[in-house]
Amino acid sequence: MLFTRSGATLAWHALSAPFIVARLSTVLTSLCVLGLCACAAWPLERLPRGRGLALSLSCAALAWGATHLLGHAPLSFEQHVQAALAPRAQREALLTQLLERRSMLRRAVPPGSSVLTTARFARQLDMLCDCYVIAADRGHTQLSGIDKRRRDLVFLNAALTPWEPRARLIAHYGVRLVTFENRWRRRYQWAYEHGEVIGSAAGQDVIALRLP
Numbered sequence: 001m002l003f004t005r006s007g008a009t010l011a012w013h014a015l016s017a018p019f020i021v022a023r024l025s026t027v028l029t030s031l032c033v034l035g036l037c038a039c040a041a042w043p044l045e046r047l048p049r050g051r052g053l054a055l056s057l058s059c060a061a062l063a064w065g066a067t068h069l070l071g072h073a074p075l076s077f078e079q080h081v082q083a084a085l086a087p088r089a090q091r092e093a094l095l096t097q098l099l100e101r102r103s104m105l106r107r108a109v110p111p112g113s114s115v116l117t118t119a120r121f122a123r124q125l126d127m128l129c130d131c132y133v134i135a136a137d138r139g140h141t142q143l144s145g146i147d148k149r150r151r152d153l154v155f156l157n158a159a160l161t162p163w164e165p166r167a168r169l170i171a172h173y174g175v176r177l178v179t180f181e182n183r184w185r186r187r188y189q190w191a192y193e194h195g196e197v198i199g200s201a202a203g204q205d206v207i208a209l210r211l212p
Contacts, residue, residue: 104201114132118180159186191209
């Protein structure tokens with residue numbers, strides 16, 4: 001039903017939420033995998049002898065095959081194993097970076113502040129400090145007006161946006177702080193020109209804008 005146009009449309013109207021319909025595909029995939037495993041095991045159960053050995057070998061073969069399928073994951077199973085066996089400093093590098101950023105953000109960003117950042121970085125920012133963002137790249141679940149917010153966010157983050165319309169839009173959203181990874185410093189040169197750095201840690205800067 002989910003993978004035909006009429007079926008998906010019917011589910012959409014019945015549930016009144018495209019987000020739920022989209023997530024049902026994950027449930028369907030899981031059930032299909034379970035069914036395939038059950039179908040593969042059924043003939044082995046009917047073997048008069050060596051049933052246990054055949055089942056064990058089949059499970060081992062399926063597990064080996066599954067670890068070599070990428071699916072939608074960006075890393076292979078082998079890469080995950082290599083990462084798990086890496087030295088502790090390397091394994092915990094991201095955690096250390098996030099802890100340093102969290103400490104800096106808690107000092108620099110007052111609770112409940114509206115902060116300008118990219119849609120992708122907004123998810124991390126919300127997890128590290130108590131703040132509001134204009135939009136994130138996911139997680140809104142049909143929030144009213146999110147399309148306009150995302151268009152405005154692209155305009156605000158663009159390097160060549162003129163300052164006057166940028167300032168009007170910043171004021172509209174009540175933004176006083178800008179944060180980003182400082183590898184994008186050239187893109188945010190306008191923020192340095194119209195504000196001052198009030199926090200910096202683990203490759204992330206926070207700038208307080210000077211606005212009327």
